Amino acid sequence: MKKVQPKLLMFYGGTLVFVVALFQVVTRYGDTRLLAAPNVNGRYLSTAAMPGCPESSRVMLTILQSGIYLNGAVNVVENPAAIDEVTSERTPPLSGRLTGQRVRMDGTAIGLCQSGRGQVQVDGAIVTAADKKLTFDGKIVLGENAQPWQMKGIRLVESKKQEGH
């Protein structure tokens, strides 16, 4: 068997020690100093119907979160009792950012009751309610000059984090 050169061993050992030390320093810094965005991922179902929509319907705000970057959708659900467990893999039409607890998104939405395709703005905060459920508390504006609609929504499903595979 070929003898291992001491020069190689030293280089090897030095590199490994350096990497382990670097990893320790970086993770210690990251774990103590860096703060990632809170998890706001999920679907929020309004507690009331939107004006112009049937009384039984509800508005569903979907938030697809990647850190502080948000994508989302606003849809009207005719039958809130029959909402699917699974979510679509389509890219949601709204995009925006999360600043602290505050959600801001805009984009287009289709067929929100009487309105056709139009601009939608979402602006609100994600707060933890007394029952530890996450809720969205904010306004939704349809079109340029429309009156904002105050929405209070409760998160339906957890993020898909622990899906397993």
Add this chain to the structure above:
Amino acid sequence: MSTIVIVLLQVLLVIGLSRLVGLGFRWLRQPLVIGEIVAGIMLGPSLFGLVAPDLSAALFPPETVPFLNVLSQIGLIFFMFLIGLELNPKYLQGQIQTAVLTSHVSIVVPFSLGTILAVLLYPQVSSADVSFTAFALFLGAAMSITAFPVLARIITENNLQGTRLGALALTCAAVDDVTAWCLLAVAIAVTRTNSMVAALPTLVESVVYIGFMLTLGRSFLQRLSKYYDRTGKLTQFVLAGIYMGVVASALITELIGIHLIFGAFLLGAVMPKNAGLTRELAEKTEDFVLTFLLPIFFAYSGLRTQIGLLNRPELWLLCGAVLAVAIGGKFFGTYAAARFCGMPNREASALGWMMNTRGLTELIVLNIGLSLGVISPLLFTMLVIMALVTTFMTSPLLELTYAKRLIRQDRLEDAGEPEVVRDTPVYRILVPVANPKTQKALVQLAGAIAGTQVQTAVVQPLSLVQLEEDYAFESTPLEAERQKALQLERLQTLIESLEPVAIRPLIQPIVRIANDVARETVQVADREGADLILMGWHRPAFSTNRLGGRVGQILSMAKTDVAVYINRQERRLERILVPYVAGIHSDLGLELALRILVNQPSAVLTVLRVTVPGQLVGELSNEFRVVMKQLPRAVRDRISLEVIESSDPLQAVITASADVDLTIAGASREWGIERQTLGQYTDALACECRSPVLITRRYSQVTSHMAALLVENAEETDKDPSETLA
């Protein structure tokens, strides 16, 4: 529509599109797998969902996605088993010190840079549910991947496995593969428990299981190998047992808390590398896994890749940073370690680009990360782009840094075909041979043309081992080498059967791996400086033209003279007929006939000219007259010039061919053979001729197949040929 109907429709679409796009990428000389990954992305929200959202929603409704997930996970388990199966300790032979050091440094540098990049990315694209340690560990692991299977195929396809650099790259990638999977197992354990300390029990259990598999597991499998040797075949009963073992092992690692792919990989890795058992097992498993299940995994992954999420300039900048760290980390890590081990600059750079191949392995890692929630959809998309770019760039950057033809010159001592000495001018005939058992007459004819009397000549039977599938077991370097050795053995048997014995030393076989046989043949002809490509015809699958298909492709691309041989029955070459029409292709035919005449003193040649009734016999071309004039008398005496009057020249030649052993015709419309490609029009002569036919097409007007003979014998000649020809 019921869910099962939709899922079946999805599978149809997925398999069809992945093959189509894969073939497109093969045409671009990229690995098929890149095309399949792109096909998956095309089916997802990045393209299909963007251009036809309603149709996309109808074809890929959310409720069917879990079914695709299950199918893709099963595919992944068996794919990982196949990867483990092909991981042969033989890859770790030679340059092991350099390989282990280079490989590990090529992991730790991108890993370290990845953890530093995590400081930038964590606050922006991760969530507070994920600990920084898990995020950094996962990002570092994702940056460190080198895809052994993809790199192995790139190396095999380019015939680099026998070169010093190719062998080193393979060893590095094999070490990288095992190290990266271990690193990933740690990352998954830490992610699931969200801390290093809490992950310790999982890691200890994993080590115990690996130890169990390496000892008791391997010992049991050795018995299986002996059983296989005794029976000589893999029965369905044994196969069922092995598959149960794969699933059970996957289940155990899943229950331990790493991931099911590790169990499958581990079982494949500890399987005894009994050549017959491994080949049969791989061949029985891979067809369904690679053509059916793996594309579903790509589609499932593509459905989760949303390029639309990169909707801000700063996100593209972050994506650029991910790319820069991944490429730079891998390249400089490999380069520095290779230089430290004493490798020259160019080889170290080439190795750096090769180790950047991430491909499918990266995709597997990313999907695990996304499913565990440790990477967000946005980061997943960035990393998928990185995986595609790094794999796509390997071949062109490698060519730019260190051209493959130069790498091939640096061969390992015991590997590959001999390099041909080029000190003296040599007349070379390249003979593509698909099946050595049936193409003896072709090589025999090449030997007769090359001969020993005219000049130093070499006949190079070229046998190309075609690799159909990127991931098929036959495409692994060791298996490809085995096939090459087998083919070389067949060629040697053919050479030993050639007569006369004197021509055997002229035969220097070349066996190579190729994806595109026609293109590779033309490139080899170019590289070897072949004076003539002599090939047999074969019937194309989708055309009735005998000179179409692969023969037609070589005719279209070749930058040298080509002759196509249509054999009817084996005969001794005693009587040769050249139907002559003034033109460069006929001149080539005549030159080849004269070479045979010179090499074979008993052979006679008839040069036949056909005229339409009432017309004068056309003049012989100047080239013809010059050649005849310079021939030695002994040769000239065996040539007769005949003129026949006929309204149907083709029929006249067919009739004359009944009395000869070989008809050599230049490409010409007169004989029903198209001038440029030989394949567009009728091939009447080829079909109806009563003797074997050799169709010649000249490319270069400068090349002379008789130059040596004419120069040597110029002083002997003194008369006009028409005076002596009968």
